[in-house]
Amino acid sequence: MKIAKEINTYCPKCNLHTIHVVMMPSKGRQRGLGKATRRHNRAIKGYVGSVELKIHPKKLGKKQKILLECKKCKTRVERVVGMRTKKKIEIKR
Numbered sequence: 001m002k003i004a005k006e007i008n009t010y011c012p013k014c015n016l017h018t019i020h021v022v023m024m025p026s027k028g029r030q031r032g033l034g035k036a037t038r039r040h041n042r043a044i045k046g047y048v049g050s051v052e053l054k055i056h057p058k059k060l061g062k063k064q065k066i067l068l069e070c071k072k073c074k075t076r077v078e079r080v081v082g083m084r085t086k087k088k089i090e091i092k093r
């Protein structure tokens with residue numbers, strides 16, 4: 001899926017349609033002390049191998065995100081492009 005480098009879209013801060021620069025969002029870091037992580041660590045304590053073998057239904061593709069930066073006020077907004085898709089996003093040069 002190809003996306004233009006700059007798009008004209010709504011900015012919530014300016015309350016106007018302005019030109020936005022399209023960027024790829026950086027991946028956030030996982031929390032090591034989240035509730036589910038602590039619960040999982042408690043469950044596997046003393047065992048070797050994996051516990052909690054649940055079969056999760058497979059999701060078809062991922063939600064692809066882009067980061068939009070307003071050229072006027074520099075506000076950044078994340079946006080989902082399409083719905084679940086296997087196609088990767090490329091920014092046109």
Ligand SMILES: [Zn+2]
Nearest residue numbers: 011014070073
């Ligand atoms: Zn703006």
